[in-house]
Amino acid sequence: MGSGSSVNVDYKYSLQKSENAFKAAVLIQQWYRRYVARLEMRRRCTWRIFQSIEYACEQDQIKLHNFFSYLMEQFTPSSSKERDFISRMFISGESYKEAELEKYCDYESIEVPDSYTGPHLSFPLLPDHATALLEAFKQKQQLHARYVLNLLHETRKHLKQLPNISHVSTCYSEEVTVCGDLHGQLDDLFLIFYKNGLPSPSKSYVFNGDFVDRGKQSLEVLIILFTFLLIYPKEVHLNRGNHEDHMVNLRYGFTKEVMQKYKVHGKKILRMFQNVFCWLPLATLIDQKVLILHGGISDTTDLDMLEKIQRDKFISVLRMKKRKESNRKVEMRDINGESKSEADAAGNEAAPRLSLQPQPAQAPSTANRLEFSRWIRQTVQEQIDTCRRLVDISESEPEELTYSSTVSLKYGDEPCQPHQEEWQQILDILWSDPMPQEGCRANKVRGGGCYFGPDVTEKILEKYNLQFLIRSHECKQEGYEFCHRRKVLTIFSASNYYEIGSNRGAYVKLGPDLVPHFVQYQANKSAHMLTMTQRISRVEESAFRALREKLFAHTSALISAFKAYDEDNTGRITLSNWATAVESVLRLGLPWRMLRPQLVRSTEDGMLEYKSWLDDLAMEQRSQEHIQSSLLEVIYRNRSNLETIFRIIDKDHSGLISFEEFQQTWKLFSSHMNIELTDDGINDLVRSIDFNKDGNIDFNEFLEAFRLVRQCQA
């Protein structure tokens, strides 16, 4: 109805127009929502990549150290030289007697020159000292070594008086702030103090471990935390984390940082740190209701035992101090100061809980080295078999092993040795992670501690009448996360941990009602300004770079795996088989089909020419031509292990080891890491290093020559 046709046309036109607008809007919205979903998927995949690489790395670390402890246990040195060589690896990290420590790490003789413009500390410390330090660090100044050592001495004195489990009450200071991992990220600590206020009589703090490693300002973080600890001893509480451990520090950057910043007194400082870390309390209890510890718990966690342990005996949780008493005549008496009689079985403890699967190594050609390697190979294999027999599992199902059954079976009829158990308790609370499934099983990913389920949490809470647990140890996107029906809270305070934009940091405040209040933050201002898209792209780039590096490092294994799918030797495989093969080699549990478009150029027929793909990867890594590619790959894959071993050998942290030590190290390393390397191979390696100074190898230069020292770690 209507009067003129023109009105009708207008009406129809506008109706059509609005229909079109509607349809257009739907299309755009539909498309956009799909775009966002894709981003979300990419974000989660990126996260998975970082985590799986990080944990694989930690697993390596623990494997390595357990290998060494195992050697320590079993090794019958064929010459005093070899024995000394091995034992040297374990001498560092011994707990010093008081007098020795004072003498070695003496600071009073260190003069502070007039030219020093940094802050001066005097003891007892006052709030002004703290402010001065904060200001100095903001200005990128460095605290003089004398003051660092002095501070460490005083800190150690203070910590020694503390019990293993600190008790905090909310009635005094009303609110307690709990912070998680900081990992040397000073900016995050500044941000926390800025948002929440400095520690004071009315502001209590609990710092839940992992103050060091990975970030570049671990020293500054520690200095500040220790300073506040001494100024406000009632209000500031520190828990030990798994990174407050000298063996872990060797690999993850703290040792390096100290040596770079304190060239003259670095060794002393490191020694002192070792002896301070071991005195850090193991846990904190708020109002007897909230238990705070760094990693988690296990089904054998016993707070009463934990309270009685002599915690300073465990300088590194990664290595058992042992002396073997058996008919094997291992003369290690000189090495371990005290003589402890430990059960033989205890030494095998570490092995079955890990996926330690050394493969037989190719023996080097010279006579006694041959024997040495063969012997290692044999005994390691025997050892694994023994352990497997003990726990009655087949080779294919190590995951079935439950945690506590491992522990109990191992000892058989022998009574549990107290020292062993204590070590276990500490390892568990520093290294464990929660899992959604019920039960408790060995943490194969990290290689230490366990995965504990909601039932384990429930039991502990009930046993000790607690309300919930607070732990850290795992990076969380939002800085915190609940699990186990809100009975376990993970709090993580290092923002942008993997990469700028990767995650927020958070801290939690608890009042007398013990209801948690969270504050989140992200230290890098520019991260705010990036759109979600940009943030994700950036982090993603970083993750994929790391992943491609890992792929490159496994070139040979990948080629074999691909060949298995390419029977006709066409040089091509389907993309589907690519995914399966890659997972079988890398074992990172990643969604390869989802990740494929970022790793492989898309092909028209769904087939991949794998050799040229691997060549592309290699080009990206800019490998050196004159070294055989397989050797380079091997070194590349194991560079952090190599670096760690070198640092252990280089006891005085001078950066130099003798040619002989280098050879011996390489032998040990290759027998453990399944590397084929002839003597010629080693000589080639050595020739490529310019070591014309009295038979010493500057291994930093060595690693640099292979571009193994990444710029970002410099």
Place this chain on the structure above:
Amino acid sequence: MATAPAAAMEEKESAEDGKVAEIEKRIREAFEVFDRESNKTVDARDIGCIVRSLGCFPSEAELRELLAKLVEEVEDEEATRFIHMEKFLPVMTKVLLDRSYWPIREDVLLHAFEALDENKCGYITKEDLVKYLTEEGEPFTEEEMEEMLSIALDPETDTLHYRDYLSKLVVDETKIFPFHV
């Protein structure tokens, strides 16, 4: 020995099986990324993300339809509903095989933008964009609108030059489009 047509059939069948197997692997992978508790279930609210990252472009209405197949209706809207892999897999496999919710082609998207560009000047103002996308179709939430503006808008002129924007996106899409036919 099979006759020629039968052999061809067999070959075709096994190719089909191979294709289905591959699709299933892909679906499992995508599902597992959202499976927080590693117990083969995901929150129903994540289904949209999973379906979309497998290459599909469902509208909100189509998603609701899909969800209805996977989960029983519950009175309490707020309660968390979970979807089990066993149920999801066959439904999603069919979606991919049938090519439901097929991607929106670049030219179609271009026409959609053009339809909103009344004066055909090659760009849409921020106000118009906000008006259309938060009032028409399946309206954006404030958050969605803000995020889209931050990506799409030219900050100096506060307008969206859709042709440029589209060509940037297409590159991105083909780079990351996982659904390989």
